[in-house]
Amino acid sequence: MEFPYAEPFKIKSIENIKRSTLVQRKQWIKEAQYNLFNLKSDQIFIDLLTDSGTGSMSDNQWAEIMKGDEAYAGSRSFDLLKTNVQRITGYKYLIPTHQGRAAENVLFSALVKEGDVVPGNSHFDTTKGHIEFRKAKAIDCTIDEASDTSVFHPFKGNIDLNKLEKVFKTYPKENIPMLIMTVTCNTAGGQPVSMKNIRETSELCQSYGIPLFFDGARFAENAYFIKKREDAYKHKTIKDIVLEMFSYGDGMTMSAKKDGLVNMGGFIATNDENIYNKATVFAIMYEGFITYGGMSGRDMGALAIGLDEATEFDYLESRVEQVQYLGRKLMAAGVPVQQPIGGHAIYLDANKFVPTIPRDQYRAQALAVELYIVGGIRAVEIGTILADRDPETGNNRYPDLELVRLAIPRRTYTNNHMDYVAAVIEQVYQTRHEAKTGYEIIYEAPILRHFTVKLRKI
Numbered sequence: 001m002e003f004p005y006a007e008p009f010k011i012k013s014i015e016n017i018k019r020s021t022l023v024q025r026k027q028w029i030k031e032a033q034y035n036l037f038n039l040k041s042d043q044i045f046i047d048l049l050t051d052s053g054t055g056s057m058s059d060n061q062w063a064e065i066m067k068g069d070e071a072y073a074g075s076r077s078f079d080l081l082k083t084n085v086q087r088i089t090g091y092k093y094l095i096p097t098h099q100g101r102a103a104e105n106v107l108f109s110a111l112v113k114e115g116d117v118v119p120g121n122s123h124f125d126t127t128k129g130h131i132e133f134r135k136a137k138a139i140d141c142t143i144d145e146a147s148d149t150s151v152f153h154p155f156k157g158n159i160d161l162n163k164l165e166k167v168f169k170t171y172p173k174e175n176i177p178m179l180i181m182t183v184t185c186n187t188a189g190g191q192p193v194s195m196k197n198i199r200e201t202s203e204l205c206q207s208y209g210i211p212l213f214f215d216g217a218r219f220a221e222n223a224y225f226i227k228k229r230e231d232a233y234k235h236k237t238i239k240d241i242v243l244e245m246f247s248y249g250d251g252m253t254m255s256a257k258k259d260g261l262v263n264m265g266g267f268i269a270t271n272d273e274n275i276y277n278k279a280t281v282f283a284i285m286y287e288g289f290i291t292y293g294g295m296s297g298r299d300m301g302a303l304a305i306g307l308d309e310a311t312e313f314d315y316l317e318s319r320v321e322q323v324q325y326l327g328r329k330l331m332a333a334g335v336p337v338q339q340p341i342g343g344h345a346i347y348l349d350a351n352k353f354v355p356t357i358p359r360d361q362y363r364a365q366a367l368a369v370e371l372y373i374v375g376g377i378r379a380v381e382i383g384t385i386l387a388d389r390d391p392e393t394g395n396n397r398y399p400d401l402e403l404v405r406l407a408i409p410r411r412t413y414t415n416n417h418m419d420y421v422a423a424v425i426e427q428v429y430q431t432r433h434e435a436k437t438g439y440e441i442i443y444e445a446p447i448l449r450h451f452t453v454k455l456r457k458i
Contacts, residue, residue, distance in 0.1 A: 005321060007318045008314040008315065008317075008318055009058075009318070009411065012059065017044075017045060017046075018042050018043075018045070019045060019376070020043060020045065020376055022373065022374075024043075025043070025372060025373050025376060026373055028040075028043045029369060029372055029373060030457075033442070033443075033454040033455055033456075034365070034369055034439055034454075034455035034456075034457060035452070035453055035454060035455060036049060036368060036369070036372060036378050036379070036380065037049070037450075037451055037452070039372070039378060043376075044372075044376060044377075044378045045375065045376030045377065046375070046376065046377045046378070046413065046417055046420065046421055047378050047409070048345075048377060048378060048379050048380075048405075048406040048407050048408060048409075048421070049378045049379065049380050049407065050380065050407045051258060051344045051345065051407040051408060051409050051410060052100075052217075052255060052257040052258055052407075053099075053257035053262070053263045053264055054257075054263075054409040054410075054412065055261060055263075055409045055410030055411055055412055056409075056410065056411040056412050057261060057262065057263070057302060057306070058261070058305070058306075058309060058411075060305050060309070061261065061262070061302040061305045061306055061309075062302075064077075064080075064298070064301035064302050064304070064305050065298045065299075065301065065302050066298075067298075067301060068296060068297035068298025068299070068300070068301050068302075069297040069301075070296060070297040070298070071297065072289060072292065073289050073291050073292075074291055075291055075292055075297045075300065076297070077297035077298065077300040077301040077304070078096065078291040078292060078297070078300055080300070080301055080304045081094070081096065081267075081300040081301070081303055081304040082094045083304075084304040084307050084308060085267065085269055085304075085307065088239060088242060088243070088307055088308070088311055089216075089242065089243070089246045089252065089269055090243050090246050090247055090271075091246065091251060091252065091269035091270055091271055092270075092271050093269065093270050093271065093272075093273065093276035094267055094268070094269050095267060095268040095269075095276070095279055095280060095283045095287075095290060095293055096265070096266070096267045096287075096291075096292060096293030096294065096295045096300060097265075097266040097267055097268065097283070097287050097293045097294050097295070098264060098265065098266060098287060098293065098294025098295060099255055099256070099257060099264060099265065099266040099294070100126065100215075100217055100253060100254060100255025100256075100257070100258075100266045101126040101130070101255070101266075102266055102286065102287055102293075102294055103253040103254060103255070103266045103267060103268045104126060104127055104130045104253050105130055105282075105286060106268060106279050106282045106283045106286055106287060107213070107251075107253055107268050107275075107279055108130045108131065108134060109279075109282040109286070110275065110278035110279045110281070110282055111177040111178060111275070111278070112130075112131060112134045112136050112177050112178075113134065113136065113177075114134060114135040114136065115135070115136065115175060116131075116134070116136040116137070116175050116176065116177055117136065117137045117138075117139050117167065117171050117175060117176055118131050118136060118137070118138050118139070118176070118177065118178060118179070118180055119138075119139045119140075119141050119163075119164055119167045119176070119179050119180075120138065120139070120140070120141065120159075120179060120180035120181060120182065120215075121140070121141060121142040121157055121158070121159045121180075121181060121182055121185050121188070121193065122140055122142045122146065122157075122182065122185050122186075122187035122188045123138045123140065123180060123182065123187070124182060124186045124187050124215065125187075125386055125448060125450070126448070127180060127182070127215060128388075129388075129447050129448045132388075132391055132447065133447060135391075139167050141159050141160050141163040141164045141167065142156075142157070142158070142159065142160065142185065142188055143156065143158045143159070143160045144160070146185070146188040146189070146191060147400035147401060149189070149336060149337065149338045149339060149347070149349040149352070149401065150336075150339060151339070152339050152340055153340075154192075154194070154225075154229040154340065155191065155192050155193055155194040155197060155225075155229070156185070156188055156189065156191035156192075156338075156340075157182070157183065157184055157185030157188055157191040157192050157193040157222075158193055158194060158197040159179075159181065159193070159197060159201050161200060161201065161204055164179070164201065164204060165204060168204070168208045168210065173208065173209055173210065176208075176210050177211070178210065178211045178212070178213045178250075179201070179205055179210055179211070179212050179213070180213055180214075180215055181193060181198065181201060181212060181213070181214050181215070181249070182214075182215040182217075183198075183214055183215070183216060183218065183219050183222035183245070184218045184221055184222045184225070184342060184343050184344070186217070186218070186344075186345075186382075187382060188338075188401075189338030189342050189345075189347040189401075189403065190218070190221075190323075190338075190341075190342020190343050190344050190345045190347065190405075191338070191340075191342050192221070192222045192225035192226065192229070192342070192343065193222060194226065194229070194230055195226050195230055195232075195233060195241070195244065195245060196230070198245055198248050198249075199248055201248075202248035202249065211250040211251070211272070211275070212248065212249040212250055213249060213250060213251050213252060213253065213270075214245075214246065214249050214251075214252040214253070215252070215253055216246075216252040216253065216254045216259070217254060217255040217257075217258040217259065218258050218259050218343060218344055219242060219245065219246075219252075219254075219259055220238065220242065220259040220310040220311050220316060221259060221316065221319070221320060221342075221343030221344060222245070222343070223238050223241040223242045223245060223311070223316075224238060224313070224316040224317070224320055224343065225320075225343060226241050226245070227241055227313070237313070238311045238312065238313050238316060239311045242311055250270060250271065250272050250275070251268065251269055251270025251271065251272060251275065252268070252269050252270070253266070253267075253268055254266050254267050254268070254269065256303050256306070256307075258344070259307075259310045260303045260306045260307055260310065261302075261303075261306030261307075261309055261310050261410060261411075262299060262302050262303045262306050263299075264295070264299055265294075265295050265299050265300070265302075265303045266294075267293070268283075318411075319343075319344075319410055319411070320343050322408060322413075322415065322418065323341060323342070323343060323344060323345065323346065323408050324341050325415055325418055326346055326406070326408070326418040326421060326422060327341030327346050328341075329418070329419070329422040330346060330348075330422055330425060330426075333422070333425075333426045333429065334429070335348065335353070335425055335426065335429050336348065336349040336352035336353055337349060338401075338403065344407055344408060345405045345406055345407040345408060346405075346406040346408075347382065347401075347403040347404070347405050347406075348367065348379075348403065348404040348405075348406070348425070349401065349402070349403065350363045350364035350366075350367045350383060350402040350403060350404055351363070351401070351402045353367055353404075353429065353432060354366065354367050354432055354435045356432070356433060356435055356436055357435050357436065357437065357438045358437075358438065359384060359398055359402065360384075360396065361437060361438030361439060361440065361458055362381070362383065362384055362385055362438050362439050362441075362455075363383070363402055363438055364381040364382065364383035364384070364385075364402040364403060364404050365381040365383065365385055365438065365439055365455070366435065366437075366438035366439060367404050367428075367435075368380065368381050368404045369439075370428055370435070371404070371424060371425065371428060374424055374427060374428055375420070375421070375423075375424030375427075377406075377421055377424055379404050379405060379406045379407075380404070380405050380407070380450075381402075381403075381404060381405075381450065382401075382403040382404070382405045383399060383401070383402035383403055383404075384396055384397070384398055384399065384402065385441075385449065385450045385453055386450045387399045388447060388448070388449055388450075389449075406421065437457075437458040438457075438458060439455040439456060439457055439458060440455065440456050440458055441453060441454070441455060441456075442454050442455065442456050
């Protein structure tokens with residue numbers, strides 16, 4: 001007899017969440033000018049805006065919080081973090097930062113200049129923002145299968161080597177400071193990259209003398225999919241897979257708020273001493289001294305423990321299985337989602353969900369707003385608003401996919417919450433043909449507009 005799955009942890013403390021009425025939510029989202037980022041947490045029932053920094057820490061992490069060494073330089077907590085990063089990633093040099101976008105800011109300040117191009121697999125918002133802020137260009141080299149949510153491909157985060165080599169042949173080497181490989185690939189729907197693709201991409205980069213850097217925010221989840229979907233790795237441990245994965249790169253940026261299992265933190269890690277030395281100059285200017293960066297000692301200690309916990313199979317199985325659980329319920333109801341289901345989120349395909357709303361009225365945002373109004377669920381648009389405007393023409397960039405991301409915080413919600421989310425989405429899906437109009441923008445920032453955009457309902 002096969003027993004039902006049970007999480008390998010028990011709940012030690014809880015946080016109450018508030019219920020609200022339909023009338024209240026309609027008023028609150030109107031006051032927020034239809035930007036879900038503007039809502040207060042007390043106005044949310046199930047918060048799936050992001051999995052970044054919203055998870056729960058373990059008892060061992062909280063114990064390390066109490067032991068944090070807050071020395072300005074040479075902190076014991078930094079030494080613990082550095083030791084664990086070296087052991088898990090294989091990278092010798094470490095620069096702590098306060099979060100992932102800070103790591104990007106420091107690294108790109110050292111390496112990216114005006115006129116450069118930075119190829120990668122569907123760069124995420126802050127990555128592309130930091131590149132374009134420096135008047136450089138991000139070039140997407142993701143495989144075409146990633147753009148079709150109905151196609152089942154086990155590694156939709158893969159880089160198309162032909163697209164990548166075309167970039168290498170088109171632009172001078174001195175204008176390609178690095179390739180960024182995002183694992184898992186968030187913008188493509190939380191999709192993993194195979195070890196085979198990582199290895200082949202690394203070989204291509206080496207043949208052209210281009211550094212490969214990982215955006216490692218969800219590296220452990222990527223390793224889990226390699227173990228589950230690549231036969232050669234099914235008997236290897238997650239830590240062994242992670243070590244091999246990073247061996248093919250020159251370094252990484254990390255938002256530790258994801259697979260570091262902490263509420264705040266990040267880092268740069270590399271084996272290139274020259275890049276490390278360049279980056280430390282900007283780290284000291286923007287973040288802090290090189291043995292604390294933007295992090296307190298206690299947070300570095302919690303991160304050191306979190307990296308160990310995140311690279312254990314039992315934890316990853318429970319984390320990914322909950323995301324799969326919600327995905328299976330939605331697929332059974334016929335709801336269009338990115339397939340296969342990724343490791344940290346469900347991505348609703350707004351192009352198929354609400355094709356009745358014109359794209360220039362931001363159909364994915366309209367769908368996300370409706371989920372909040374109907375059920376108090378906060379999700380996020382991964383579509384035209386997030387894609388920003390083309391910096392040269394000023395026109396909206398319309399990505400192949402208009403997605404609504406439901407990011408599941410780690411070790412936070414139960415499957416009863418997932419059942420509720422599924423029921424709300426199914427109800428909205430049943431009335432989808434009633435949706436005819438969306439929104440227009442009345443204010444937007446010149447870059448990363450989705451965080452502060454203001455909208456008017458049409």
